[in-house]
Amino acid sequence: MAGSEPELHIKTPLLESIPMTKIAGCPVYIKCDNMQPTASFKIRGIGNRCKKALEAGYTRIISSSGGNAGYAAAYAARQLGMPAIVVVPESTPKFMADKIRDLGANVIVHGKVWDYANQHALQLAEEDPSAVVIHPFDHPDVWEGHETMILEIQNQLHGKKPDVVVTCVGGGGLLCGVVQGLQRVGWSDVPVVAMETFGAESFNAAVKAGKLVTLPDITSVAKSLGSLRVTERCLTLNKEHNILSGVVTDQRAIDACLHLLDDHRILVEPACGAAASAVYSDVLGELKAEGKLPKKLGCVVVVVCGGGAINLQQLLKFKEACNL
Ligand code: PLV
Numbered sequence: 001m002a003g004s005e006p007e008l009h010i011k012t013p014l015l016e017s018i019p020m021t022k023i024a025g026c027p028v029y030i031k032c033d034n035m036q037p038t039a040s041f042k043i044r045g046i047g048n049r050c051k052k053a054l055e056a057g058y059t060r061i062i063s064s065s066g067g068n069a070g071y072a073a074a075y076a077a078r079q080l081g082m083p084a085i086v087v088v089p090e091s092t093p094k095f096m097a098d099k100i101r102d103l104g105a106n107v108i109v110h111g112k113v114w115d116y117a118n119q120h121a122l123q124l125a126e127e128d129p130s131a132v133v134i135h136p137f138d139h140p141d142v143w144e145g146h147e148t149m150i151l152e153i154q155n156q157l158h159g160k161k162p163d164v165v166v167t168c169v170g171g172g173g174l175l176c177g178v179v180q181g182l183q184r185v186g187w188s189d190v191p192v193v194a195m196e197t198f199g200a201e202s203f204n205a206a207v208k209a210g211k212l213v214t215l216p217d218i219t220s221v222a223k224s225l226g227s228l229r230v231t232e233r234c235l236t237l238n239k240e241h242n243i244l245s246g247v248v249t250d251q252r253a254i255d256a257c258l259h260l261l262d263d264h265r266i267l268v269e270p271a272c273g274a275a276a277s278a279v280y281s282d283v284l285g286e287l288k289a290e291g292k293l294p295k296k297l298g299c300v301v302v303v304v305c306g307g308g309a310i311n312l313q314q315l316l317k318f319k320e321a322c323n324l
Helices: 018-024 042-055 068-080 094-102 114-126 140-156 173-184 202-209 232-240 250-264 270-280 283-289 312-321
Strands: 014-016 028-032 060-064 084-088 106-109 131-134 164-168 192-197 243-248 300-304
Touching: 014 140, 018 028, 018 250, 018 270, 018 300, 028 140, 042 060, 042 068, 042 131, 042 140, 042 173, 060 068, 060 114, 068 084, 068 094, 084 094, 084 114, 094 106, 114 131, 140 173, 164 173, 164 270, 173 192, 173 232, 192 202, 192 270, 192 283, 202 232, 202 243, 243 270, 243 283, 250 270, 250 312, 270 283, 270 300
Parallel strands: 028 300, 060 084, 060 131, 084 106, 164 192, 164 300, 192 243
Antiparallel strands: 014 028
């Protein structure tokens, strides 16, 4: 991990969710990374990456992000005293771009989806050797930073070992961090359920094809899961670790967001709803029935990854659009 400066992320609560426990029939813990100062887990990995870049002599930050990674990069840059440019695609909500701007970053809107924003960020960095491009999910420092979530969970469970960890997958940075973290704490045998929504299922497509697949478009409302292609590292880890891919409809992801709000007063993006739907829509039950998970689970951990690109009005719009 990067050296001298204070951590940019905080240690977040791990809470037993009684409503989820009732559904799953075993203790379900939620790791509340929605409580990070940037409203998502992203600051763990992006913060680590930015600190290491500063130590390596870079003085400026250029982030390409659909939202939360850019928000985390802008926050990290502000804390570290580095100027930042954040290139966001047109799909990023205006209120999210404004939030990033409010942290002092220069926001540039470029391209329909993230991949085009990223190309523009790389081009800008070519013109400025003092600038480092902070990729939202494809870098070892990002994965290393995300690993801290599992180290915390290990402490918070006081010697108990989870039977399964549930997370979601966009470009796969979070998944890589979770799996690497499990390996680091000696929990290499703990399966990971990797959730996506239809229309953003780039990991599921890659697992099925046995190689990286580039989706033609992102049609899911879970825009934070909307990277057309996952990092290669996900596929490498998929060979070493028991990762079970699950895909749900937008409706199920939104339904889970509504449940999280009612059950825990937690407002999160559909990306996070996708992970929570593994319990609320009983994807875990389906995996048990298929023999992919043990019939009796002793302890489940669900990563509540958070997400700042949501407000109540937007969630209610999604609810209506999904006929919920
Ligand atoms: N969001 C990326 C990619 O967006 C970004 O640039 O912010 N949950 C939330 C709330 C997220 O914001 C993201 C990533 C993920 C999950 C997925 O994380 P990943 O990409 O590491 O799998 C297009």
